[in-house]
Amino acid sequence: MTDIIDTLAGTATGSPLESLRLRRPVTRDNAEKTYRALFQPVNTDDVSLAERFAVALFVAVLHADTASAEHYGALLTGQPDGERLRAAVLAAAEAGATKGPYGAYPDGPLSVENKPGLHYAVASAQRDAIGARLAAALDHAHLLVFRPREASPEALAALAAAGWSTTGIVTLSQLVAFLSFQIRVVAGLKVLSAA
Amino acid sequence: MNAPLQHPVITPAVENAPVAFTQDRIGWTPWLAPLAEDQLTDRHWAGLVEASRAKSPYFMLLVRDPDVLEARTKTDKDIFYNVEDGLPRAERELAATAASRENGCIFCASVHSRFASHFSKRGEDVQRLLDEGVTVDLGERWNAIIAASVALTQTPPAFDSAHVDRLKAAGLSTEEISDVIHGAAFFNWANRLMLSIGEPLPAG
Numbered sequence: 001m002t003d004i005i006d007t008l009a010g011t012a013t014g015s016p017l018e019s020l021r022l023r024r025p026v027t028r029d030n031a032e033k034t035y036r037a038l039f040q041p042v043n044t045d046d047v048s049l050a051e052r053f054a055v056a057l058f059v060a061v062l063h064a065d066t067a068s069a070e071h072y073g074a075l076l077t078g079q080p081d082g083e084r085l086r087a088a089v090l091a092a093a094e095a096g097a098t099k100g101p102y103g104a105y106p107d108g109p110l111s112v113e114n115k116p117g118l119h120y121a122v123a124s125a126q127r128d129a130i131g132a133r134l135a136a137a138l139d140h141a142h143l144l145v146f147r148p149r150e151a152s153p154e155a156l157a158a159l160a161a162a163g164w165s166t167t168g169i170v171t172l173s174q175l176v177a178f179l180s181f182q183i184r185v186v187a188g189l190k191v192l193s194a195a
Numbered sequence: 196m197n198a199p200l201q202h203p204v205i206t207p208a209v210e211n212a213p214v215a216f217t218q219d220r221i222g223w224t225p226w227l228a229p230l231a232e233d234q235l236t237d238r239h240w241a242g243l244v245e246a247s248r249a250k251s252p253y254f255m256l257l258v259r260d261p262d263v264l265e266a267r268t269k270t271d272k273d274i275f276y277n278v279e280d281g282l283p284r285a286e287r288e289l290a291a292t293a294a295s296r297e298n299g300c301i302f303c304a305s306v307h308s309r310f311a312s313h314f315s316k317r318g319e320d321v322q323r324l325l326d327e328g329v330t331v332d333l334g335e336r337w338n339a340i341i342a343a344s345v346a347l348t349q350t351p352p353a354f355d356s357a358h359v360d361r362l363k364a365a366g367l368s369t370e371e372i373s374d375v376i377h378g379a380a381f382f383n384w385a386n387r388l389m390l391s392i393g394e395p396l397p398a399g
Contacts, residue, residue, distance in 0.1 A: 018370075019226050020217075020373055023280075023373075024215040024377075026270075026272075027270055027277075027377060030266045030267075030270040030273065031270055033265075034266035034267055037263055037265075038263060042262065044322065062349050062351075064351040065351070071260055079313045099349065099350065099351070100349065101348065101349070101350065103299065105299060106212060106214045107214065108214030108215060109214065109215045110299075113328070123210075144387045144391055145350055146350055148298055148299070148386055148387045148390040148391060149298065149299030149300070149390060150235075151390045151392075153204050155391070156226055156227060156392070157204045158384075160204055165203075166203045166227045166228060166259065167259040167260065168261045170227070170229060170256060170260050171263065173388055173391055174257070174260060174264075174267070174388065176387060177384045177385070177386075177387035178263070178267070178384055180350075180380075180383040180384055180387055181381055181384035183346075183352070183385055184347050184354075184376070184380035184383055185376060185377060185380045186351055187347070187352040187354060188347055188352070188354055188373075188377075188379075188380060189373070191354055191355055191356055191358070191359060192359055192369065192376065195356045195359040195360065195363075
């Protein structure tokens, strides 16, 4: 049965890529279970479906991953007010486009490797459009995608101040981190299968 | 008047925090409250996969979303520990170390560089990767694995057919290259968690 990674990678039935993925059924099944736990969750008390799809769309666009952006964008569009949210999230992601990883290390011998880069915050027009809570999640997602070495308790406090619960922050962090995996597996396997 | 906002974030006062990449057994402390053992339901225990993980503040924090943690842990174990075939363990750990070095996760790099050293018996070479960075010359096979892992770690990913050709020329099969991809990709998941919900502690 086709799963999300096959869908995004365009894996054809009977193809060598399908066989390559079936060689590791536990990896395949649990990558899919993670996707479902995040995007078809049993419990949405701490993070709504629209928030999940909106952050996923943002992360996909930051990775310049067209297939993932279309997938999560379509899921967001199916939510209440989704079309308007999708447009605002796309505008926010376009403003956040850059290349990573970058950022500063703690002061010490690694400081010579510090790389400056964009410290992104959702612009006020989009912040008004999507609300402070989702805007805080996008700010944090940008930090995690591009400069994870600069993560801090202050960054988590900004989420908490915007209404994110402790469990909600865990789920949000997993969602951004998992997509960083999923997008790279898809990208890597597409290159490998075309070689 | 609103009540003061309940502030759940922990800011630990860490003395002598690790500021360089190391193979030492350093620690880690969370910025958000882990669950306590007496708060765990059957679902949480299943999410931990191994009961011994209830001793880890990292897993006891992640277990707040047990379904995601359970699937994450099983993905992790299969990518790294399933050695029925494919890339040797040492080189899966090398891919994990290279990704962690590039993203800047001192804690993740410490754990997986130790594993890479253990399985490869090339501890000095692994240490050079930590000290000198991802452009170090450790022989073509390791160089190719490191370069591929680092390219995949870029955002947007910069892994391309030249990386595949180089890995094949270094003797890796398609299946082994898939293992490099999964090892490096998984650490783009793990690094972002470990770096963002807590921080490293000095070796105790």
